[in-house]
Amino acid sequence: MSQSQSPRRRNLLKGAAVAAGAMSAPMVAVAQTTSFRFQSTWPAKDIFHEYANDFAKKVNDMAGGRLKIEVLPSGAVVPAFQLLEAVNKGTLDGGHGVVAYHYGKNSALAIWGSGPAFGLDSNLVLSWHYYGGGKQLLEEIYKTINMDVVSYLYGPMTVQPLGWFKKPVAKVEDMKGLKFRTVGLAVDMFTEMGTSVNPLPGGEIVPALDRGLIDAAEFNNASSDRVLGFPDVVKNCMLQSFHQSGEQFEILFNKAKYNALPQELKSIIDYAVQASSADMSWKHADRNSKDYEEMKKQGIKFYKTPDAVLRAQLAAWDKTVAKKTAENPMFKRVMDSQRAFAQRVGQWHNDYTLDFKMAYNHYFATGKKA
Numbered sequence: 001m002s003q004s005q006s007p008r009r010r011n012l013l014k015g016a017a018v019a020a021g022a023m024s025a026p027m028v029a030v031a032q033t034t035s036f037r038f039q040s041t042w043p044a045k046d047i048f049h050e051y052a053n054d055f056a057k058k059v060n061d062m063a064g065g066r067l068k069i070e071v072l073p074s075g076a077v078v079p080a081f082q083l084l085e086a087v088n089k090g091t092l093d094g095g096h097g098v099v100a101y102h103y104g105k106n107s108a109l110a111i112w113g114s115g116p117a118f119g120l121d122s123n124l125v126l127s128w129h130y131y132g133g134g135k136q137l138l139e140e141i142y143k144t145i146n147m148d149v150v151s152y153l154y155g156p157m158t159v160q161p162l163g164w165f166k167k168p169v170a171k172v173e174d175m176k177g178l179k180f181r182t183v184g185l186a187v188d189m190f191t192e193m194g195t196s197v198n199p200l201p202g203g204e205i206v207p208a209l210d211r212g213l214i215d216a217a218e219f220n221n222a223s224s225d226r227v228l229g230f231p232d233v234v235k236n237c238m239l240q241s242f243h244q245s246g247e248q249f250e251i252l253f254n255k256a257k258y259n260a261l262p263q264e265l266k267s268i269i270d271y272a273v274q275a276s277s278a279d280m281s282w283k284h285a286d287r288n289s290k291d292y293e294e295m296k297k298q299g300i301k302f303y304k305t306p307d308a309v310l311r312a313q314l315a316a317w318d319k320t321v322a323k324k325t326a327e328n329p330m331f332k333r334v335m336d337s338q339r340a341f342a343q344r345v346g347q348w349h350n351d352y353t354l355d356f357k358m359a360y361n362h363y364f365a366t367g368k369k370a
Contacts, residue, residue: 033065035070036253036257037070037093038094039076041202043074044073047223047287048202049071049073049074051096055273056070056071059269062268063265067265074202080201081101084149088254090254090256099113099153100113100185100247103183105145106145107331108331111338113184113248114243115245116313117338118339119350121245122157122247124342125156125246126154127345130153132338133341137330139151141334144330148255148256152252152253154273154280155276155277157220160221162240163180163181163217163218163241164230164234165234168238169305178195178216180198180214180216180217181199181214182217186243188324189243202224202228218243220247222292223287231295231298237295237302238303239303241310241313242313249280
C-alpha cells in the first residue's frame with residue numbers, strides 16, 4: 001500500500017468506527033428503568049418509614065437505574081391495614097410493614113411478631129424464619145389465603161415497651177378494664193388479661209390518647225414513640241413486655257411484578273434485604289438510645305414492667321395459643337415449628353450469652369468514676 005492511500009484508508013476505518021458507535025448508542029438508551037411504587041404502613045415522620053426508604057435506596061443504588069423503588073407513607077394509596085390486599089391486587093407494586101398487620105387473614109400470621117416466641121429474641125426469630133422452616137410456612141399461608149405476594153422478613157426489632165400509661169402499672173389488676181391499643185395476637189393476650197383492646201394503626205394512636213378514646217397504648221420503640229408524640233400526651237412509659245418481644249419488618253412485592261424481573265435484579269433485592277437488616281439494627285440502637293435520653297430530659301418517667309405482669313402475660317399467652325391451636329391447624333404447625341427451633345437454639349443462646357449488665361454496671365453504675 002502506498003503512503004498516499006494510507007490516510008484515505010484511515011479515514012474509512014474511522015468513519016466505520018463512528019458509524020458503528022452511532023448504531024450501538026440507541027441500544028444503550030433502550031435499557032429502560034422498571035419503577036416500583038411502594039407504600040409503607042408508617043407515617044412519613046416515623047423512623048420506620050425511614051427504614052423503608054433505606055431499603056429502597058440500597059436497591060436503587062445497586063440496580064444502577066434498571067430498577068427504581070419509590071416509597072410512599074401510610075395512607076398515600078391505601079390505609080395501613082390494607083397493604084397486603086393492595087400489593088396482591090397490583091394497586092401497589094410492594095410495601096413495607098409487619099406480618100402482624102395481616103392477622104385478620106389468618107391468625108397464624110401474627111406468630112411472626114406477637115408473643116414470647118418461646119424465649120427467642122427478634123434476631124433468633126429471623127433465624128427460625130430463614131433456617132428453621134418459617135419462610136416455607138409463611139409462603140404456604142399466603143398461598144392458602146390467595147395472596148400472590150413475595151415476602152421478605154428483615155430488621156430485628158428491640159423488645160417493645162409494655163406501653164404508655166397515665167399511671168404507672170404496679171400490679172396485674174392495673175391492666176384490667178383499660179382501653180388499650182395493640183395489634184396482632186397481642187390483642188388476644190391482653191384481652192385474656194382483662195384489657196379492652198383497640199388495634200389502631202400507628203398514626204391514629206396519639207390522637208386517640210389525647211382525646212381520651214383510649215387509656216393506654218403501645219407502639220414500638222423510643223424513636224417512633226417520641227416522633228409520634230406519645231410524650232406530649234402521656235408521661236409514664238413501662239419498659240419490657242412479652243407481647244411483641246421478637247418482631248421484625250416485612251417487605252412485600254406483587255408476585256407477578258417481582259417474577260417479571262431478571263434474576264440479577266432479584267438477587268439485588270435479596271442482598272439489599274440482608275444489608276438493610278444489619279443497617280437497621282445499627283441505626284436503631286443509635287437513634288433509640290438518643291431518643292430515650294431526650295425523653296428522660298423531657299421529664300418522661302420510665303418504669304420496668306413488674307415481673308408479676310410479665311408472668312401474667314405468659315399465662316395469658318398460653319391460653320390464647322391453646323384456643324388458636326384448636327381453631328386453626330396452620331396455627332399449630334407454625335407454633336410447633338417455632339417451638340422445636342427455639343428449644344434447640346434457645347438453649348445454645350442462653351448457655352453462650354454473657355450477662356452484659358454485669359460489664360455495663362462495672363463501668364457505669366451509680367458512683368463509678370470515669
